[in-house]
Amino acid sequence: MGHDDASPPHAKSRETCQVEEQTHHDGDDDDDDSNEFFSSLPSSTASTGKDDERSIWGRTRLPVPMFSKNDFSLWSILKQCIGKELSKITMPVVFNEPLSFLQRISENMEYSYLLEEADKAKDPVERMELVTAFAVSGLASNLERLSKPFNPLLGETYELVRDDIGFRIVCEQVSHHPPVSAFHADSLHFKLHGSVYPRLKFWGKSIEIKPEGHLSLTLLSHGETYTWANVNCCIHNIIVGKLWFEQYGVMEITCQKSGLTSALTFKQAGWFYKDLHRIEGFIYNKQKSKLRFLYGKWTDYLKSASLKDYEDYMQMHAQTSFRAPDHPGDISRGSSASASPAHTPKKMYAKLNSFTRSLTGGSSGEPPKSPEPVDFDNGEIPKSDSTYSLDIPNSHILWQATPRPEYAPEYYNMTLFAIALNEMEDGMDRYLPKTDCRLRPD
Structure with a gap:
């Protein structure tokens, strides 16, 4: 299986989707009712501008660029909130981006084509690979998105129907204290639902975000259900320096039917x-035996390698050594040639050893446990050096992130998918409920 071209497939025509819906039947009257409801909503594919001003998702720019925040201090707001739950703290609107949290949830669907491919795959291991790629892809849009989405009001909703792409999603704020958001998405190939209870805490120099809640995915052709929870994330340099973002922890995806x-x-x-943005792990069977090695960066891509290729790579580098730089900041600042990893392309064994121990829990075959958060803020913005990337022979790409436009920093570092989420097209207000995010006056 190869997925080197990981960009979203070309959109299907609406006529094709309608024919597929007429021929697809799973015997559930409730589904028929929901289909009738969703079909009453207009597709979000109408073109209202020049072709070069539109993407597959819609508009390519926000109506107004982001203004400078240099005159505003986040520390002046947060210094009284150390150790407190930030969801209960009123924040100035200057620190928000023009999206509701419900719309941020819908960004999980940008790479929904992976689930369609998973549903069509005949090999259960291949299906797990693609589901894992989808779970990772939903986090990619978080990179450098340092502005806070608006808190949804109780009963607020967001609906996105993309019958040209082949999915639809509805999100709703179902609780205010504590704030809980629920969502349901489906297509001819899958059903996905879950809830999110984001918990934010300020620890003096960083903000920790715990997205409590689980996601449940069903692949309709196989009757398989996959469950997982997202990992924690942290925003650094709250007091001094430029803000930067990382995600850490263990994401465990399970399928009861296949045992994977x-x-x-x-x-x-x-x-x-x-190790900034690095992800590494394995697919296990019921007996906790490793089947595939997965690796990449949650910001860019996910690759898969056979266990044999992974072990051969490990053995090939068994006699090499790694000399650490003289100072912790040497890699990001660019140290001498003798200490730079760029001049030691084969010296990866120490790194491989370390992540192997962390992934396997030592000698046992048990999946790894989530690490504790580490605070090492020093005001610098770390850089992820590509010379530390693994490149195991015969690996294939499961997913690759769509590049953001070069002007993304002008628009809150949003992806093209996110930029289009708040777009109101002609006639849409006649179909949307009054609770939809797009109709918020703020």
Whole structure:
């Protein structure tokens, strides 16, 4: 299986989707009712501008660029909130981006084509690979998204119907205290639902975000259900320096029917920043035996390698050594040639050893456990050096992130998918409920 071209497939025509819906029947009257409801909503594919001003998702720019926040201090707001739950703290609107949290949830669907491919795959291991890729892809849009989405009001909703792409999603704020958001998405190939209870805490120099809640996915052609929870994330340099973002912890995806488990470790940047954004893990069978090795960066891509290729790669580098830089910041600042990883392309064994121990829990075959958060803020912005990337022969790409436009920093570092989420098209207000995010006056 190869997925080197990981960009979203070309959109299907609406006529094709309608024919597929007429021929697809799973015997559930409730589904028929929901189909009738969703079909009454207009597709979000109407073109209202020049072709070069539109993407597959819609508009390519917000009506107004982001203004400078240099005159505003986040520390002046947060210094009274150390150790407190930030969801209960009123924040100035200057720190928000023009999206509701419900719309941020819908960004999980940007790479929904992976679930369609998973549903069509005949091999259960291949299905687990693609489901894992989808779970990782939903986090990619978080990179450098340092503005806070608006808190949804109780009963607020967001509906996105993309019959040209082949999915639809509805999100609703179902609780105010504590704030809980629920969502349901489906297509001809899958059903996905879950809830999110985001918990934010300020620890003096960083903000920790715990997205409590679980996601449940069913692949309709196989009757398989996959469950997982997202990992924690942290925003650094709250007091001094430029803000930067990392995600860490263990994401464990399980499928009861096949008995397969995918366990990915989202690695913390660490003192040398060499593991910034790295993800590594294995797919296990019922007996906890490893079947595939998965690796990549949650910001960019996910690859899969056979266990034999992974072990051969490990053995090939068994006699090499790694000399750490003289100082923790040398990698990000660019140290001498003798200490730079760029001049030691084969010296990866120490890194392989370390992540192997963390992934396997030592000698046992048990999936790894989530690490404790580490605070190492020093005001610098770490850089992820590509020379630390693994490149195991015969690996294939499961997913690759769509590049953001070069002007993304002008628009809150949003992806093209996110930029289009709040777009109101002609006639849409006649179909949307008054509770939809797009109709918020703020």
